[in-house]
Amino acid sequence: MNVPPTEHGEAHAPILQGLWESVRSGQEDILLSPYLPASYAFLTHVLLCAPFFALDALGSVCRRVRSWRIAAGSGPPPSLRRWFDCFWRVLYRYLTTVLPATALFHTLRSPALPQLAPSCWQLFVEVFSCLLLFDTLFFIWHVSMHRVTWLYRNAHQLHHQHHTPFALAAQDSGSLELLSLLLLALSSAWAVGCHPLSEAVFHLVNSWLAVEDHCGYELPWALHRLLPCMGGAPYHQVHHTLHSVNYAPYFIHWDVLFGTYRAPAKYSRPK
Template sequence: MLLQPLWTVLLGHAPLLHSLLFPTLFSLSVYLSFCLPFLLLDALAPRWALVRRYKLQPQSSVSWASVRSCLALTVYNHLVFIFPLTVLHWYLRPVHLPPEAPPLPRLLAQVFACLLLFDFQSFIWHLLHHRVTWLYRTFHKVHHTFTSTSALTAEYSGVWETLSLGLFAGSAPLLLGLHPLTELVFFLVNIWLSVEDHCGYNLPWATHRLMPLGLYGGARHHDLHHLTSKCNYAPYFTHWDRLAGTLRTGD
C-alpha cells in the first residue's frame, strides 16, 4: 500500500475534503498555480532569447491586459457557475472517504482510463462546435479569442463550454467509480495537461516528448488548432484526429 501514508495525511484534513468549498477552491488554486511558471516565462520571453526560442509563436507576446481579462473570466466562471453546481453535487452525492488508499497500479490505470474517456468526450464536443457554425458562434468562439495560446487561455471560455467540459471531467470518475484519491490525482493531471496544452511553449521536458510514436499531441498540437481552427480537435491524444483525418503535426 504505497499510497496509504499519503492518504492517511489527507484523511487528517477530512473536514476540508468534506467542505462544500473544497472543489471550487481546489480547482481554482491548482489551475492558477500551474499557470504561474508559464506566466513567468511570458514575462521573460521578450527580454531573453533562450526563452523565446521555445515559443511556438515567437512573434507574439502576452499582454498584461489579456492576463487580467483571462483571470477575470476564470474567477467569474468559478464563483458564479462552478461553485453553485459543486454545492448541488455536494448535497446530492456526499463525500465518502474510505480508510484505505487504492493500490498504485489501479490508481495509475484508472487515471489513464479517465484521460482517455475525457479525451473522447472532448473530441466529439469540440468537433461538433467547429463543424456546426451556430454552435461555434454561440458558444465556442470565445475560447478562440486568442490565436496565440498562453497558459491562462486554457479556461478562457463561456459558461456553456466551462460547464460542458467540467461535466465531462466530473462524469469520468463517477462512471468508473474512482477512489477519492484517484479522483484528486485525475483532476490534478487533467488541469496540468490543459494548462500545458495552452502554454504556448514547446519545452524540452513537455509531455508530448515523453510519449512515443506521436500518440500525444501536447502544446504544439493544440497551438496549431488555435492558429488555424481546422485541425487537432482532441485535447490530448492524437488517435481520434488521426482516425477522423483532422490531425496536423506541423512537421
Template sequence: MEPSLESSSPLLLQSLWDRIRAQEDFLCSPLFPVLFSLTLYLSCCLPYLCLDTLSSRVDLVHHYKIQPQSRVTWVMAWSCLATSLHTHSVFIFPLSILHWYWRPVVLPAQAPGALHVAWYVLVCLLLFDLQYFVWHVLHHKVPWLYRTFHKVHHRYTATFALTTEHSGVWETLSLGLFAAVNPDLLGCHPLTKMLFFTLNTPTKNDCLNGTTELKKWTECMSEDPTVKATMYPNETYKAFNKGYFEWKSSFYCCL
C-alpha cells in the same frame, strides 16, 4: 485485459490517505472543489506566465515562443483570470453546494491499491482526452456551436497559459462535467479522483503551450472556415493572417 486491481496492496497509499482524511471536514465541504480546481489551474499557469514575462528579456526563452511576434499584456492576463474567477464563483460554487447537499462526499477509511489507482487514473485521462477531442472538433465544425459557445475561447490570438480556461460558461461546465462524471461512472476511489484531477489540469494546460506540432495545429485552426467566418471580417483577417505567418512561412500548411 484489466489487471487484478483488488489484489494490489493498499498499504503503499494508506499513510498518504490517512493524512488526507485528517482534513475530512474541509475535503467534504462545498468550498473544496472550487479552491482545489483554481489552485491547480493557477499553479500550472504560473510557470508559463513567468516565461512570457522573461521572453521579452531573455533571447533563449523568446526563441521557443510559439508566436515570437506576439506580446502578452497584463490586461489580457487579467481578463482571462477574471473570467475564470467569475465562472468558479458564480456557477461552479453554487453547483458544488447543490452536489454537497444532494450527494455528500463520503471518504472510506481504506486507501485503494497502487495498481488500482494507476489503472483508473490512466483510463480517466484517456476517456477525458477522447471526449475533449470530439467536443472540440464539433465546436469547430458546426458553425452554430462555434458562434454561440466556442468563439470566446479564441478571443486572444496570442497563445498564453491563461487562455486555456478563457471560455464561456457552457464550455467550462461541459468539460468540467466530463472530468467529474468519468471517475464516478468507473466507481473510482476519492484518492483516485484527486490524482486524476491533479494530472488532468497540467495536461490540459500543456497541450496549448508547446512544440512545433502545436504551431502547425494552431495555424490549421486559424485557417478553419468557421473560425475565419465568425472571428474576423475579411480585411481584418487578411491583416492578421499576414502578420501572424510572415515569421515562419515553412509552417504555413495544414496536415
C-alpha cells in the same frame, strides 16, 4: 486503522495509506464539501500557470526563452495586462456559474471517503482510464461545438479569441464551455469509479495537460516529446490556427482515426 489481511493473515497497508490518512485526518468536512471541485480546479489551474507566467515575463528580456515560443514570429509573449484580464474573466465565471453548478452535481453524487488508500497500480489505472475517457468525451463535445453554429457562438467562440494561446487561456472560455469541461472531468471520474485520491491526481494531471497545451511554448522537456501518442502545445496551436483539425485535447488517436489530425510542424512556426 482497519487494514485487510493478506492471504497469509498478515496486515498489509498500501504504500499510499500514510498519505491518504494524512489527507483525511480532520479534513472530512473540506474533502466532502460541495464547493471543493470548483475551488480545486481553479486554484490548481492558477498555480500550474505560474511557471509559464514566469516564462512570459522572462521572454521580454531573454532571447532564449523567446526561441521556445511556437509562434515565434507572431509578436512578444502576452503582457501582464493580458494575464490579469484573463484571470478576472475566469474567476468571474467560476464564481457565478461553475461553483454553484458543480456544487449541486457534487451533492447529487453523495461522495464518501473510504478508509483504505488505493494501491499504486490502482491509482495509475484509474487516472489513466479517466484521461482516456475524458479525452474521448471532450473530442466529441469539441467537434460538436465547432460543427453546431449555436454551440460555437454561445459556448466556444470566446476561447478562440486567442489565436496564439497562453497558459491561463486554457480556461478562458464562455461559462457554458467552462462548466461543461469540469462536468465532463467529474463525470469521467464517477464513471470510472475512482478512489478520491485517484480522482484528485486525475484532476491535477488534467489541469496540467490543459495548461501545457495552451502555454505557447515548444519546450525541450514537454511531455509530447517523451510520449508521441500525445499532441502537446504545437498540436493544439494548429487547432487555434486552422479551427477544423486537432480536436482532441491530449491524445492524437481520435483525430488520426477520423481524419482530422494535422501535423504541427508545417504550421507552428511562421517563416
